[in-house]
Amino acid sequence: MSELADIHPTIQLDETVERKNESEHHWAIKAAITHRFRSDPRYVGTIETEKKTADLIGDVRCQLSESPIDVPRQFVVEVERSSSNKDRLRATIQHLRFGFDVYWIFTVDATDARRQTESLLGEHMSSPPSLGVASLPDGEISLGSPITWDEFEIPSPFLGQHEFYIPTYDRGVDCFDHGDFRVGDEDVTVYSRPERNGVYVSRRLDGGQRTLPCQAPWDMDEFLEELRKGDIKRISPVRGAP
Structure with a gap:
């Protein structure tokens, strides 16, 4: 018998x-969820399923040029059932690091998993997260609120050795923007040139201007060790290929 035999008539x-x-x-x-986004004219942009952020696949991935005021422009939706065993903290961090906010939606039979995830993610947020719920028989699909970069404190150190990882689909680009880092009292943007095996930095000047990228003055192993210890901190998501 089909699992969709009792789907509510309001669900499209x-x-x-x-x-x-x-x-x-x-x-x-x-x-x-995809139908909801694609049928609503307030959402303008690319709405796809089973697409990657870095090398992590999201159930629904949206990259929008227009969205409602309370919805981010770039986000993923992850759908979880009671049988799901995903590492939700790691997945949240991976999506956020590559510039995608995260909606977590749980089926009604996954109450325990939803509560555990609220507690797990709440440890790294200033206020408790509001996660979504889905019940097809009841016609309910609520997104909850997105987990965003600005309100989530990524544990430090976390995956420091992979901070300059380039996703497989971007390894042919000429330049890759790894985002911003705080080094001492200075903010720098780190770039790499995959085909030239080079790492470059651009420094922020007073007034918001930046220097032109120049060869990194430090040894990469030393930088990663300082990052691992928490002496250097990531302060923005990865921006990726320009």
């Missing part, structure tokens, strides 16, 4: 969403 699905190696129920929630 985007039938163009491809079903991957997943349950019919999980696919239907993704298709319902």
Whole structure:
């Protein structure tokens, strides 16, 4: 018997969403969320499913030029069931580091997982997170509130040795922007040139101006060690290819 036999008549699905190696129920929630975004003229941009942020696949990935005032322009939606075993803290950090805010949505049978995730993520936020809920029979799909870069304090150190990782789909670009770091009392942007095996930095000047990128003056291993110890801190998401 189909898992969608008792789906509420108010729920509409985007039938163009491809079903991957997943349950019919999980696919239907993704298709319902996708339909909601694509059918609402306030959302303008790219709305896709099973797409990567870095090398982590999000259930729904949105890169928008226009959105409602309370919705970010770039975000992913992750749908979780009671049987899901994803490392949600690590996934949240990975998405945030690559510039994507995160909505977590839990099915109604995943109450314990939802509470555990609220507690887990809440340890790194100034206020408790508000996570979404999905119930197809009841016609309910609430997004909750997004986890954003500005309100989430990434544990330090965390994955320091991978701070200059370039996703596989960007390794052919000429320049990759790894974002901003605080080094002592100075803010720098770090770039790499994959084909030239070089690392460059641009310093922020008074008035918001920046210097032209120049060869990094420090040894990469030393930089990563200081990052691992927390003496150097990331202060912005990865920006990626210009």
